[in-house]
Amino acid sequence: MSRNVLLLPGDGIGPEIVTEAEKVLRKVNDKFSLNLNFESALVGGAAIDEHDTPLPDETLAKAKAADAIILGAVGGPKWDSRPMASRPEKGLLGLRSQLGLFANLRPAILYPQLASASSLKPEVVSGLDIMIVRELTGGIYFGQPRGVRQLESGERQGYNTYAYTESEIRRIGRVAFEAAQQRGKKLCSVDKANVLEVTVLWREVMEDLRREYPDVELSHMYVDNAAMQLVRAPKQFDVIVTGNMFGDILSDEAAMLTGSIGMLPSASLNSEKQGMYEPCHGSAPDIAGQGIANPLATIFSAAMMLRYSLNEEAAADAIETAVSKVLDQGLRTADIMSAEGRKVSTREMGEAVLAAL
Amino acid sequence: MSRNVLLLPGDGIGPEIVTEAEKVLRKVNDKFSLNLNFESALVGGAAIDEHDTPLPDETLAKAKAADAIILGAVGGPKWDSRPMASRPEKGLLGLRSQLGLFANLRPAILYPQLASASSLKPEVVSGLDIMIVRELTGGIYFGQPRGVRQLESGERQGYNTYAYTESEIRRIGRVAFEAAQQRGKKLCSVDKANVLEVTVLWREVMEDLRREYPDVELSHMYVDNAAMQLVRAPKQFDVIVTGNMFGDILSDEAAMLTGSIGMLPSASLNSEKQGMYEPCHGSAPDIAGQGIANPLATIFSAAMMLRYSLNEEAAADAIETAVSKVLDQGLRTADIMSAEGRKVSTREMGEAVLAAL
Numbered sequence: 057m058s059r060n061v062l063l064l065p066g067d068g069i070g071p072e073i074v075t076e077a078e079k080v081l082r083k084v085n086d087k088f089s090l091n092l093n094f095e096s097a098l099v100g101g102a103a104i105d106e107h108d109t110p111l112p113d114e115t116l117a118k119a120k121a122a123d124a125i126i127l128g129a130v131g132g133p134k135w136d137s138r139p140m141a142s143r144p145e146k147g148l149l150g151l152r153s154q155l156g157l158f159a160n161l162r163p164a165i166l167y168p169q170l171a172s173a174s175s176l177k178p179e180v181v182s183g184l185d186i187m188i189v190r191e192l193t194g195g196i197y198f199g200q201p202r203g204v205r206q207l208e209s210g211e212r213q214g215y216n217t218y219a220y221t222e223s224e225i226r227r228i229g230r231v232a233f234e235a236a237q238q239r240g241k242k243l244c245s246v247d248k249a250n251v252l253e254v255t256v257l258w259r260e261v262m263e264d265l266r267r268e269y270p271d272v273e274l275s276h277m278y279v280d281n282a283a284m285q286l287v288r289a290p291k292q293f294d295v296i297v298t299g300n301m302f303g304d305i306l307s308d309e310a311a312m313l314t315g316s317i318g319m320l321p322s323a324s325l326n327s328e329k330q331g332m333y334e335p336c337h338g339s340a341p342d343i344a345g346q347g348i349a350n351p352l353a354t355i356f357s358a359a360m361m362l363r364y365s366l367n368e369e370a371a372a373d374a375i376e377t378a379v380s381k382v383l384d385q386g387l388r389t390a391d392i393m394s395a396e397g398r399k400v401s402t403r404e405m406g407e408a409v410l411a412a413l
Numbered sequence: 414m415s416r417n418v419l420l421l422p423g424d425g426i427g428p429e430i431v432t433e434a435e436k437v438l439r440k441v442n443d444k445f446s447l448n449l450n451f452e453s454a455l456v457g458g459a460a461i462d463e464h465d466t467p468l469p470d471e472t473l474a475k476a477k478a479a480d481a482i483i484l485g486a487v488g489g490p491k492w493d494s495r496p497m498a499s500r501p502e503k504g505l506l507g508l509r510s511q512l513g514l515f516a517n518l519r520p521a522i523l524y525p526q527l528a529s530a531s532s533l534k535p536e537v538v539s540g541l542d543i544m545i546v547r548e549l550t551g552g553i554y555f556g557q558p559r560g561v562r563q564l565e566s567g568e569r570q571g572y573n574t575y576a577y578t579e580s581e582i583r584r585i586g587r588v589a590f591e592a593a594q595q596r597g598k599k600l601c602s603v604d605k606a607n608v609l610e611v612t613v614l615w616r617e618v619m620e621d622l623r624r625e626y627p628d629v630e631l632s633h634m635y636v637d638n639a640a641m642q643l644v645r646a647p648k649q650f651d652v653i654v655t656g657n658m659f660g661d662i663l664s665d666e667a668a669m670l671t672g673s674i675g676m677l678p679s680a681s682l683n684s685e686k687q688g689m690y691e692p693c694h695g696s697a698p699d700i701a702g703q704g705i706a707n708p709l710a711t712i713f714s715a716a717m718m719l720r721y722s723l724n725e726e727a728a729a730d731a732i733e734t735a736v737s738k739v740l741d742q743g744l745r746t747a748d749i750m751s752a753e754g755r756k757v758s759t760r761e762m763g764e765a766v767l768a769a770l
């Protein structure tokens with residue numbers, strides 16, 4: 057049985073890093089006879105330039121037909137002055153929403169070989185391994201009504217709506233409780249229940265779910281405190297679950313604790329475990345086209361895809377082991393370079409992983 | 414001409430730390446003939462217990478009549494299960510809103526004597542001195558409509574509204590540009606203009622203001638990136654301006670970079686420079702009543718009050734110099750204790766500042 061993998065390179069460094077991930081995937085495809093077919097399509101700024109829309113129908117159709125998707129990154133200054141509805145980001149948000157990818161899993165892991173890259177003291181972050189479960193198709197990202205209106209006073213007011221239904225909260229809660237069951241059995245739900253009604257409901261639904269997962273220890277934390285605790289003592293966390301906006305902020309903060317955001321993958325899943333896999337970092341337009349971007353977050357995303365959407369554990373393990381070997385050899389792209397490392401380009405890093413496979 | 418200072422101890426460690434700040438204020442009142450009158454009133458949980466409301470009319474009347482307010486902290490588990498409208502936090506939010514305290518200034522400063530308390534590497538945080546300007550009476554904290562409603566499907570939906578008018582953005586923008594003029598002349602406005610319409614308007618108004626402050630270098634950053642950059646390289650910032658919710662999160666994150674949130678004061682000002690001054694930390698119910706809380710954030714808040722609302726620069730300087738001396742002497746409350754320090758209680762710390770004055 058063959059499976060379709062859609063490659064969406066996107067903008068900025070996206071094409072360079074997806075190229076390396078594709079090579080790695082083609083290699084394990086042969087080695088483990090995975091029977092994967094590869095297609096590619098345009099999204100984001102690249103699609104705007106070609107088709108005047110960030111999410112062409114053809115791309116959406118291919119995405120729906122795919123078993124899994126690898127996305128590079130979208131956006132860049134070239135398209136920053138466009139109106140909200142036709143910006144590159146709408147391509148990404150449209151894919152999340154149209155494919156129902158409500159569960160965003162973002163690990164923040166400190167790779168032992170890169171311990172010194174963190175801006176935090178070694179004792180605070182050594183061995184760090186957190187999983188952030190972010191709701192991805194609801195909350196203030198998609199809430200209606202939204203816009204900018206003219207008030208009677210003559211001045212303008214911008215407004216957005218932060219909303220969640222019980223069922224939206226429950227389904228992301230289940231994903232998080234299940235992730236905690238597979239890991240350290242500790243789940244921290246982050247909200248602002250002392251101020252926002254929508255998160256009072258969030259907390260209530262998480263509390264309800266507790267009974268179904270008696271082996272998981274559930275706690276609640278206000279978002280401001282969570283932002284502090286991640287800096288103070290990040291190892292207190294196992295799995296964190298939160299809404300779309302708080303998850304955007306906290307997952308980036310958590311990723312940066314490791315000092316190597318160029319290493320961190322993410323998965324966005326729907327209820328059929330169909331998924332889109334992308335690096336946690338952005339399109340980095342400032343270094344695009346220079347061949348110096350770190351392809352490892354995208355290569356790790358490919359491994360995550362094999363594990364979560366395609367059930368190919370052995371191939372996923374092989375990729376992760378190969379990356380670990382390459383790091384042991386001291387190979388480093390510019391973003392993770394240190395005194396002892398040997399600096400390599402995007403392509404050299406990709407080739408090294410291939411060789412280690 | 415006499416001035417009225419209202420003391421609102423609030424909950425948890427609030428009464429203990431406000432007591433020490435009051436002693437310090439009484440001492441500089443005599444020494445510098447400031448002609449301050451002191452009153453006190455109940456707010457938060459303490460007011461709920463006594464009057465069944467977090468913000469009694471009498472407290473609000475006294476607050477309106479005061480030239481400046483010192484607040485300890487509000488909230489605690491005792492009142493956590495109360496409905497949103499009658500929680501301790503509503504006392505604080507009510508004061509902010511009723512007094513029009515729209516400008517919240519939160520410095521994140523690393524005191525050289527406490528450099529080792531930070532969880533970040535010394536080179537990343539040494540000399541850190543950021544000012545966060547947070548909008549405090551608008552945004553999603555106060556936006557209407559809000560609540561939990563029953564949908565036709567039978568399930569409940571929680572919702573809040575994130576809204577800002579041009580004039581609300583402009584007045585907090587001015588405060589931030591002026592703060593930057595007094596400091597390093599760099600202002601970073603934080604938004605999520607790639608997703609939220611309300612922050613597209615925010616960015617537009619900040620851009621408009623740029624022309625009035627040609628000596629200030631304005632930049633824009635998405636909130637997820639700001640949360641990362643604060644961890645990666647916090648010293649790149651001088652003044653940050655942002656809305657109520659993002660400001661709540663980022664100011665706590667920034668405060669924690671110093672490792673000594675027990676040291677950081679804050680000011681909340683209205684357009685007449687009337688102000689409420691409070692520590693950045695919360696009511697810490699877990700250590701309340703034990704006499705071990707750090708009173709220095711509240712004592713620094715008193716100094717900020719003298720400077721911003723009462724125009725008593727010399728008295729403010731005297732307090733700050735006294736605290737610095739006490740830190741030089743090695744006195745430390747538990748939260749900032751280190752190998753070389755001498756551990757003291759809340760009261761001993763207060764007495765030491767008095768003695769150093």
Ligand SMILES: CC(C)[C@H](C(=O)O)[C@@H](O)C(=O)O
Nearest residue numbers: 131145148149304607608637
């Ligand atoms: C590009 C942007 C719309 C996106 C988001 O805010 O979700 C990004 O920051 C992310 O976290 O994937």
Ligand SMILES: CC(C)[C@H](C(=O)O)[C@@H](O)C(=O)O
Nearest residue numbers: 250251280488502505506661
């Ligand atoms: C207590 C709470 C309502 C408050 C807030 O969210 O504004 C606090 O976190 C703060 O930052 O002063």
